Amino acid sequence: MFVGRIKILIIDRVSEKFVKQLADKGFDIDYRPGINREELENIISNYNILVFRSRMKIDRDLIDKGHNLRILARYGIGLDNVDIDYAIKKGIAVVNAPNASTISVAELTLGLIIMIFRNLYNYIEHVKRGLWPKGKFIGRELYGKNLGIVGYGRIGSRVAHYGRALGMNVYVYDIRDVRNDVEKIGGKQVEFDELLEVSDVISLHVPLTPLTYHMINDNVLNKVRDGCVIVNTSRGEVIDTYALIKHLDRLGGVALDVLEQEPPRDEILFQLIHHPKVIVTPHIGAETVEAMDRIADELYNSIMEVIDWL
Numbered sequence: 500m501f502v503g504r505i506k507i508l509i510i511d512r513v514s515e516k517f518v519k520q521l522a523d524k525g526f527d528i529d530y531r532p533g534i535n536r537e538e539l540e541n542i543i544s545n546y547n548i549l550v551f552r553s554r555m556k557i558d559r560d561l562i563d564k565g566h567n568l569r570i571l572a573r574y575g576i577g578l579d580n581v582d583i584d585y586a587i588k589k590g591i592a593v594v595n596a597p598n599a600s601t602i603s604v605a606e607l608t609l610g611l612i613i614m615i616f617r618n619l620y621n622y623i624e625h626v627k628r629g630l631w632p633k634g635k636f637i638g639r640e641l642y643g644k645n646l647g648i649v650g651y652g653r654i655g656s657r658v659a660h661y662g663r664a665l666g667m668n669v670y671v672y673d674i675r676d677v678r679n680d681v682e683k684i685g686g687k688q689v690e691f692d693e694l695l696e697v698s699d700v701i702s703l704h705v706p707l708t709p710l711t712y713h714m715i716n717d718n719v720l721n722k723v724r725d726g727c728v729i730v731n732t733s734r735g736e737v738i739d740t741y742a743l744i745k746h747l748d749r750l751g752g753v754a755l756d757v758l759e760q761e762p763p764r765d766e767i768l769f770q771l772i773h774h775p776k777v778i779v780t781p782h783i784g785a786e787t788v789e790a791m792d793r794i795a796d797e798l799y800n801s802i803m804e805v806i807d808w809l
């Protein structure tokens with residue numbers, strides 16, 4: 500049982516609706532988006548619930564300082580910045596909103612694929628500079644091309660549907676047996692190597708785990724087709740940045756919503772970002788009005804469920 504008023508600290512930007520829902524329940528809420536690590540360490544012991552996004556590492560050190568923590572609430576999906584095992588060992592519940600951003604991330608992925616195939620970023624940039632480069636960057640259609648989906652979960656399966664709707668051939672690699680589901684939409688589950696060899700576009704939708712860390716590396720990139728397009732809206736660490744840069748000349752284009760280092764600081768990241776074949780968005784997969792709204796509801800419900808049985 501919680502004793503006294505529940506105190507909640509929110510350390511990243513969240514929707515007003517979410518804050519209001521919690522405030523309406525009479526909880527004490529401190530909204531400190533952007534708070535730095537040192538400040539957080541100094542005050543975390545005052546709170547029962549910590550709400551955060553992907554910016555802060557919720558590691559052992561921080562968890563140990565949160566003497567009164569009962570719930571870690573990730574405002575979004577990815578839990579790779581949380582030491583979940585340790586939190587659970589300390590009796591702290593970990594909740595997130597795994598379904599809320601699926602549609603938004605899948606739609607962004609499709610947008611990025613089209614952006615690359617039609618060279619839209621080059622055209623847009625030239626026209627903004629007052630030029631009219633008609634015919635300079637001839638694009639390619641998606642129709643009839645092979646779409647390789649790595650990770651056929653919530654987001655990957657939706658991207659696969661979009662690909663099928665556009666007349667693409669869908670190839671899926673997943674550690675789970677998803678053959679039946681994939682075949683239902685007219686796709687094919689294959690081994691990783693086969694996916695690498697056949698795909699015109701490879702779209703990454705795996706969680707970050709020890710198995711998926713640098714899953715796209717030099718060895719793997721050696722196997723992809725010349726002109727293959729790589730799209731990553733999952734987690735930056737799934738791709739080895741150095742290997743990707745090494746293979747850029749052979750690739751058709753790269754679109755990334757996530758980087759190994761966010762925001763980028765190291766020279767290697769800027770080398771990637773400035774390359775003419777690469778487009779980068781600043782981790783905006785879930786940044787839509789609708790996803791934000793759904794995250795607020797899903798996370799609020801999960802927090803309330805945990806509070807009910809604490």
Ligand code: NAD
Binds near residue numbers: 597734782783
């Ligand atoms: P999910 O858990 O529903 O699906 C992940 C799939 O990957 C599962 O089918 C799983 O079996 C498969 N998988 C796991 N390890 C694998 C491996 N080693 N090899 C092959 N397949 C493997 O996850 P989801 O909701 O679809 O999210 C996918 C990714 O998108 C995650 O990395 C998540 O963090 C990321 N994401 C990004 C944003 C963004 O803003 N860009 C927003 C939300 C989610």
